[in-house]
Amino acid sequence: MATATFLSNATINITQGVTTYDLSDQANQCTITIGKDALEVTAFGDTGHIFTGGLQTVDVSIQFFLSYGSNEVETALAAMVGQGNTTLTISPSGTTESASNPEYVITNAMLANFTPINSTVGEIAQVTANFTGGTWVRDITAP
Numbered sequence: 001m002a003t004a005t006f007l008s009n010a011t012i013n014i015t016q017g018v019t020t021y022d023l024s025d026q027a028n029q030c031t032i033t034i035g036k037d038a039l040e041v042t043a044f045g046d047t048g049h050i051f052t053g054g055l056q057t058v059d060v061s062i063q064f065f066l067s068y069g070s071n072e073v074e075t076a077l078a079a080m081v082g083q084g085n086t087t088l089t090i091s092p093s094g095t096t097e098s099a100s101n102p103e104y105v106i107t108n109a110m111l112a113n114f115t116p117i118n119s120t121v122g123e124i125a126q127v128t129a130n131f132t133g134g135t136w137v138r139d140i141t142a143p
Contacts, residue, residue, distance in 0.1 A: 011095050012062060014076060015087040021076040028126075029063035030090060032104055034136050058106050058136045060088055066118060066125035077114045077129055084110040088131060099140050108134035 010030045014021050037054035064073045080086045088106040097103040109131040118125050 009093045011089075011091045011093075013089040014080070015089070016076070016080045016083060016085075019076075019079070021071060023062075023064065023073060023076065026067055026073050027062050027064050029061075031061045032090060032106075032136075033057075033059045034104075056135050058109070058132070058134055060090070060106060060109065060131040061128060062131075063126055063128045066116075066127050073127070074116050077111065077127070078116060080111040081113060082111070084108060084133070086111060086131065086134075097139050097142055101140075103139045104136055105139065106131070106134050106136045110134070 010027065011024045012022070012027050012030060014023060035057045037057060038051045039054040040049060041052050042048075042050045064077075067073045069075065085107075086109045088109055089103060090106075091097065091101055091103045093101050095103075110133045111129055111131050114129050115127050118127050
C-alpha cells in the first residue's frame with residue numbers, strides 16, 4: 001500500500017466586515033477541529049445510549065508571527081476580537097480546491113481574545129489566535 005506524504009502550505013484568509021486579510025505568509029501552524037454536538041435520543045426499551053448529531057462545532061487555532069501596521073497580524077486580530085462574525089477560509093495547500101486540498105469556510109467565528117504584545121529578548125514574537133463557534137462548510141470543487 002502506497003502512503004502519500006503531505007507537506008503543508010496552508011492558505012489562511014480571514015474576513016472581518018468588508019476587509020479580507022491574507023495572513024498565510026504570517027502563520028506557521030493551523031489546526032481546524034470540526035464536529036457536531038452529541039444529542040442523546042435514547043428511548044424507553046433501549047439497552048444503551050443512542051446519540052444523533054446536533055449543531056455544528058468548530059474550533060480553529062492559528063499561530064502567527066506578530067507583525068504591526070496596516071493589514072498586519074496585530075491590526076487584523078484587534079479588529080476581530082469579540083465580533084463573532086468573522087469568516088475564515090482555509091485550505092491545507094494553495095487555493096485550488098480538490099479532494100486532496102479541501103477548503104474549509106468557517107462563518108460567524110468568534111475570537112474572544114488574543115495577546116497583542118508577546119515579546120522576549122532574542123526571540124521572534126508569536127501569538128496564537130483561537131477562533132470558536134460558527135458554522136463550517138467543506139468544499140472540494142474548483143471555482
